[in-house]
Amino acid sequence: MNWAEQGPTRREVLRAIGMMAGTAVLYQAMEVLGHAKETQFAGPPNLQGARPGTKVVVLGAGLAGMLAAYELAKAGYDVQILEYNNRPGGRNWSLYGGDTYTELGGATQKVGFSEGNYLNPGPWRIPYHHRALLHYCKKFGVALEPFIQMNQQALVQSSKAFGGKPMRYRELHADWDGNVAELLAKAIDNRGLDSVMTKEDADRLRIALREWGALDQNFKYSKNYRSSRRRGFERAQGGGVLGEPIPSDPHAFKDILDSGIWRTVAQHMNIDHQHAMFQPVGGMGMIGRGFAKQVEGKIRYNQKVTSISQQGGKVTVMHTDTGSGVTSTTEADYCVCTIPLSVLSQIDVDCSPGLDAAIHAVPYSNSVKVGLEFKRRFWEEEEAIYGGISFTDREISMISYPSGKLHSDGPAVILGAYTFGPASYKFAGMTPEERIQRALEQGSVFHPGRYKEEFIGGATVAWSRVPFTLGCCAQWNEDTRKEHYQTLVAVDNRLVLAGEHASYIGCWMEGAILSSLDAVTRLHSRALEA
Amino acid sequence: MRFVLFAVAALIASPALAQKPAKALPAPHPGAEVYQNICQACHMANALGGEGAGKIPALAKNGTLEAAGYPIMVVTGGKNAMPWFRGALTDQQISDVINYVRSNFGNKYKDKVTPAMVAEMGVPAPKGGMREQ
Numbered sequence: 001m002n003w004a005e006q007g008p009t010r011r012e013v014l015r016a017i018g019m020m021a022g023t024a025v026l027y028q029a030m031e032v033l034g035h036a037k038e039t040q041f042a043g044p045p046n047l048q049g050a051r052p053g054t055k056v057v058v059l060g061a062g063l064a065g066m067l068a069a070y071e072l073a074k075a076g077y078d079v080q081i082l083e084y085n086n087r088p089g090g091r092n093w094s095l096y097g098g099d100t101y102t103e104l105g106g107a108t109q110k111v112g113f114s115e116g117n118y119l120n121p122g123p124w125r126i127p128y129h130h131r132a133l134l135h136y137c138k139k140f141g142v143a144l145e146p147f148i149q150m151n152q153q154a155l156v157q158s159s160k161a162f163g164g165k166p167m168r169y170r171e172l173h174a175d176w177d178g179n180v181a182e183l184l185a186k187a188i189d190n191r192g193l194d195s196v197m198t199k200e201d202a203d204r205l206r207i208a209l210r211e212w213g214a215l216d217q218n219f220k221y222s223k224n225y226r227s228s229r230r231r232g233f234e235r236a237q238g239g240g241v242l243g244e245p246i247p248s249d250p251h252a253f254k255d256i257l258d259s260g261i262w263r264t265v266a267q268h269m270n271i272d273h274q275h276a277m278f279q280p281v282g283g284m285g286m287i288g289r290g291f292a293k294q295v296e297g298k299i300r301y302n303q304k305v306t307s308i309s310q311q312g313g314k315v316t317v318m319h320t321d322t323g324s325g326v327t328s329t330t331e332a333d334y335c336v337c338t339i340p341l342s343v344l345s346q347i348d349v350d351c352s353p354g355l356d357a358a359i360h361a362v363p364y365s366n367s368v369k370v371g372l373e374f375k376r377r378f379w380e381e382e383e384a385i386y387g388g389i390s391f392t393d394r395e396i397s398m399i400s401y402p403s404g405k406l407h408s409d410g411p412a413v414i415l416g417a418y419t420f421g422p423a424s425y426k427f428a429g430m431t432p433e434e435r436i437q438r439a440l441e442q443g444s445v446f447h448p449g450r451y452k453e454e455f456i457g458g459a460t461v462a463w464s465r466v467p468f469t470l471g472c473c474a475q476w477n478e479d480t481r482k483e484h485y486q487t488l489v490a491v492d493n494r495l496v497l498a499g500e501h502a503s504y505i506g507c508w509m510e511g512a513i514l515s516s517l518d519a520v521t522r523l524h525s526r527a528l529e530a
Numbered sequence: 531m532r533f534v535l536f537a538v539a540a541l542i543a544s545p546a547l548a549q550k551p552a553k554a555l556p557a558p559h560p561g562a563e564v565y566q567n568i569c570q571a572c573h574m575a576n577a578l579g580g581e582g583a584g585k586i587p588a589l590a591k592n593g594t595l596e597a598a599g600y601p602i603m604v605v606t607g608g609k610n611a612m613p614w615f616r617g618a619l620t621d622q623q624i625s626d627v628i629n630y631v632r633s634n635f636g637n638k639y640k641d642k643v644t645p646a647m648v649a650e651m652g653v654p655a656p657k658g659g660m661r662e663q
Contacts, residue, residue, distance in 0.1 A: 084582075104572075104579075104580030104581070104582055105580050106580075304583055305583075339583070341611070342584060342610065343584035346584040346610065360610055363612060364613070366571060422567065425567060426567045426568075429567065429568070429570040429571040465572070465580065466582075467580075467582025468583045470572070470584050471611050475613060477656060479656055
């Protein structure tokens with residue numbers, strides 16, 4: 001947990017340079033070695049031959065639970081899902097106009113978004129290499145569309161640079177590359193790389209730097225047509241009499257350093273944020289709905305699990321109906337439990353001491369999202385920002401423009417805050433109204449004169465106050481992985497756990513999916529051996 | 531310059547002139563800000579916690595706070611879903627917020643927790659850190 005004030009350190013700068021210069025080479029090397037591929041997915045499990053009449057109770061109708069139920073039912077098991085909420089999907093969830101959401105503490109929001117608009121409180125984007133999730137989206141008829149992660153036309157704002165004025169990502173990125181290329185070329189000229197490179201390679205690198213950084217004939221990053229083709233022109237290219245473009249002035253490298261732009265650039269080099277990325281048409285919650293259709297009639301909603309017993313050669317789950325208060329028991333031969341550890345650690349679970357310790361060992365992260373609806377897409381109409389993200393060092397950390405229904409009229413929803421670290425606790429501690437107001441205030445730095453003026457209404461979810469998770473995601477670390485992970489995922493008598501917490505792709509839907517497939521495959525083998 | 535100074539002095543003085551002479555507001559407890567910025571994200575502004583599929587315990591009128599060692603352990607080391615705050619908060623902040631909770635929300639414990647006690651009784655921040663990257 002890095003809660004320290006994030007100032008640019010020399011090490012960070014060097015690391016970012018290394019990332020940019022070295023990634024292509026590194027990637028090629030990793031390709032050869034077979035790393036850097038997709039997440040582990042070799043196709044659906046194709047389980048068969050369950051003993052007739054064998055029952056499985058699945059706890060939780062999130063993606064892990066519903067997929068477990070789907071695959072086990074296909075294999076011939078008699079499956080029942082118990083779900084706390086009154087809807088399928090779990091953290092896979094969209095809030096639409098007309099929805100009501102009550103967080104812990106009792107604050108209730110009635111979402112007022114226009115038809116078709118939504119906030120994705122949890123997952124909101126799918127990397128191209130999350131092949132298992134993509135497989136099931138296709139199989140279950142969940143339509144996907146591109147999610148625009150990186151947009152050079154979007155803005156980057158830092159309180160430490162340019163007097164707090166937001167700048168185009170494009171300008172900062174071009175100036176970063178250009179300045180780094182110029183400095184490195186200078187280092188070569190000053191024979192600073194002689195000890196690490198042959199003369200021949202240094203010459204080749206020098207030429208490469210000119211192309212990569214858009215340097216001029218003198219290996220300088222300067223105001224000219226070449227650099228402006230990267231960072232944009234002062235007067236854009238046109239036709240006719242005034243068609244000739246006017247180049248723009250690069251920013252001073254000190255300002256570029258102050259802006260921390262490399263963090264944004266490096267973030268987009270992370271495999272989780274590389275294009276292509278996807279989102280379901282109509283909101284992330286469409287995945288949960290799509291999965292639910294495959295297990296129709298198998299989900300019992302509004303069931304709060306209170307205990308899980310494995311006595312007497314069976315699994316007995318006690319659960320209370322949150323509406324009527326009536327307690328019932330469900331018996332089965334096996335149990336797939338996808339309840340988040342934040343909740344499971346409070347339930348009486350009859351399991352090995354090792355699994356019990358593992359369930360209690362993993363804390364949960366926190367995050368807050370705020371959706372803001374505006375009368376029109378002024379960011380598209382006036383600034384040509386189509387999707388993507390504007391970044392800030394304010395608490396909201398970013399605003400993300402909708403990737404769907406681009407170039408359309410009418411109201412649209414911006415993700416107005418996605419908090420990390422201490423800001424998440426600060427935001428979660430506010431009332432929903434305060435969160436929305438704070439997000440509006442902080443985000444207005446990007447679009448003054450529009451943001452507050454064209455605002456209609458908002459919705460917000462603070463994950464520490466979400467009744468069905470009490471947090472965002474499982475926060476493992478090296479020590480807890482070593483001590484507890486294998487125990488957590490092992491089949492414990494008749495019980496197996498699944499979910500993002502039982503994966504190394506924590507906090508992603510793909511982790512829940514892969515964990516679920518692995519869990520049901522092992523549970524099936526166990527059931528056949530029994 | 532003289533004028534500016536005068537103006538500032540007037541600004542400072544004016545609220546007192548506008549109101550009846552009132553008792554000076556007591557300085558806010560140093561732990562109150564920590565509570566608002568961190569703890570109430572889960573335990574709520576009124577310290578009553580909440581209940582859904584699981585429970586966030588109320589800190590108000592909480593008997594387990596009697597032995598100061600217990601909140602020190604939980605805040606520094608975390609418990610179940612609650613992350614540890616050792617490293618995120620200083621020992622001073624941790625003692626401040628524990629003192630704040632132990633003397634507010636219907637809790638009336640008189641003894642005070644000191645940063646030295648946090649240093650001595652607290653759980654060290656785990657080596658592995660919070661996030662894996």
